[in-house]
Amino acid sequence: MQALTYCPLRCGAHISANTPCKIAFHPAHVKIDRRSSIVVHARYSASGGSWNATPGVVDRVVAALPYILPYFDAVAYGRYLFHIYPAARAAIQPFLPAMSLYHSLPFGSFIAFFGLYIGVVNNARFSRFVRFNAVQAILLDILLALPRLLETVMSPPTSGWGAQLYIQSQSFIWVFTTMLIVYSIVNSFLGQWARIPFIAEAADQQIR
Structure with a gap:
């Protein structure tokens, strides 16, 4: 802030202690440092639904498949x-016919x-919820x-x-994968986003 002092004197006038002076204040010389921060709260939304949209019953079933x-x-x-635990084999017994057919083709x-990737992931008619789970499963x-x-090497x-x-x-891979699959299917049926660490981030990039 700068204040300028001047006296209304004429040419040749003498300055004395009794000479009246005025103080002029010029706002133009005042520098104001204003610092402000802007916080932007964004929520991602694009075609095919948003992250926070509640999926319907059909989308939940299709997302789990x-x-x-x-x-x-x-x-x-x-x-x-x-082979070691027959009870574990009994847990997959209902799915064995479908598994045998799948592996026999x-x-x-x-x-x-490719059917899942082309027919679901790249199909904008499906909701983002369905496409995300399809990519994550792939x-x-x-x-x-x-x-x-x-093992080939x-x-x-x-x-x-x-x-x-x-x-x-080998047994750990099966147990861990089964846990992830059960977690994802249950969350899909509940209409919640089953985000598997690291895999979910890659799935996000595929459907943007």
Whole structure:
């Protein structure tokens, strides 16, 4: 803030202590530093529904169906567990006919994969809720194929502690995958977004 002092003097006038002076205040010389912050609260919404939209009954059922694909492909990892614990095999007994038909079809997994991706994920007529779960199921199924690809490069051990570790890892994959699938299906039926860590972020990128 700057104040300027001036006196109304004429040319040749003498300044004395009694000379009246005026103080002029110029607002133009005042500098005001204003700092403000703007907080934007955004909610993502686009065609095909929003993140916060409540899905209908049909969308909930359709969103749960794609998880059948990774469930059928994960059953191979539980073969040792089914042999050790017959109760675990009894849990999948009702699905065995459908699994046998699915695996008996030539390129059945590839047909289901591309059919799901083209028919559901890239179909804007389906809601965002359905498409998100379809992508998440596909990505989960892709991750299940990685251990199989590793086995084509490295033969699994057949004896010793290596074989025990291999059996335990195979059983763990089946148990963990089954838990994720059950979690996703239950949330889909409840109309809630089942967000699997890391996989959900990749699914978000696919449907934007």
